[in-house]
């Protein structure tokens with residue numbers, strides 16, 4: 001057994017867990033990488049690339065396999081179809097791996113998993129694809145960008161074909177890790193020095209002070225700046241929530257759906273040790289994730305609470321200067337980081353998520369003091385959950401939209417900002433897809 005076969009076998013098991021047993025890709029991959037910490041950095045990168053890439057391009061890969069195999073993907077044995085899927089990803093997208101090696105290793109894996117009788121089939125399909133791969137063409141945008149049809153249609157209708165393509169292309173591009181510096185704990189310069197000292201490539205976002213892009217590191221947990229709580233993984237779009245909320249010293253903030261705590265920790269950082277941020281989530285487990293982050297970052301002006309946002313907490317009525325409502329949503333804006341979302345989500349889920357958001361907003365708007373702010377955000381690109389909910393909210397509750405013009409830096413402008421909201425689109429804006437809105441209570 002070669003080293004390559006070992007890595008591919010690990011990738012195979014990860015993919016079976018994700019594609020055949022509906023595991024969440026980011027969780028399964030993280031667990032596997034934790035388990036195989038002894039592997040060297042290039043091997044771990046190879047495994048991640050195959051696993052993430054195969055999930056990302058799944059619809060396109062299946063189209064290719066079905067074009068060259070008499071047995072359709074859906075009818076194949078799960079192990080065999082997973083071996084073929086990950087091998088086709090390597091053939092199409094990993095130039096540095098020779099095609100012959102891809103085919104040979106796939107055959108070895110099939111044999112190792114006791115499918116000796118199918119080794120000719122695996123070899124035949126893959127060699128056929130390898131011979132024809134330069135002449136492939138895609139029947140539509142769904143196959144080209146590996147995006148379910150209904151999502152393509154929804155975005156084309158809402159934003160036009162060109163923007164839909166820009167977004168789908170952007171999802172498939174390599175993502176750097178975005179982190180926000182806890183500037184109340186250390187200066188940006190010191191943090192960059194520490195990261196660079198450990199060999200990390202660091203670039204500044206140039207849009208929001210203290211937001212950095214990281215590349216060329218193995219493990220977040222291996223970085224001193226992370227362990228010392230000086231940085232927090234947080235996309236630029238999510239940092240904008242803190243910018244729009246703009247807490248004043250001494251403010252009391254309630255974050256009603258807060259795990260794992262990214263936005264709340266940003267608020268605590270912005271309060272410079274004053275005031276209090278109460279971060280809530282539905283379960284003990286979710287709250288434990290928030291606590292881990294709080295402990296790591298070392299802020300004292302932040303506490304947690306297990307609280308269902310759908311149940312009114314009478315003690316909070318008109319107590320908060322700021323309520324952060326970063327609500328459960330369809331997650332279509334973060335497909336670039338969690339590609340399985342696009343296959344997991346069903347069109348009919350969108351309406352129920354939008355109404356769940358309305359139910360939560362109905363409860364939590366009452367926590368805002370007169371003159372206080374409510375910031376409502378989602379990490380999705382869907383008008384029902386976003387713009388339509390804003391319209392509905394303003395019709396039903398005594399709030400006015402907050403003018404967001406200029407609050408997110410000079411480079412981010414949109415006409416809608418003066419009406420209190422902005423839909424950020426990947427590829428159009430320099431961040432994940434995200435929706436942000438802010439209101440002031442009359």
Ligand SMILES: C[S@@+](CC[C@H](N)C(=O)[O-])C[C@H]1O[C@@H](n2cnc3c(N)ncnc32)[C@H](O)[C@@H]1O
Nearest residue numbers: 257258259260261262263281282308309326328
């Ligand atoms: C988008 S995430 C929040 C991310 C967080 N704001 C951050 O920046 O790290 C939405 C959260 O809502 C929580 N949630 C879902 N339903 C809830 C409910 N009924 N009450 C409280 N939290 C809920 C989920 O557990 C999830 O952690």
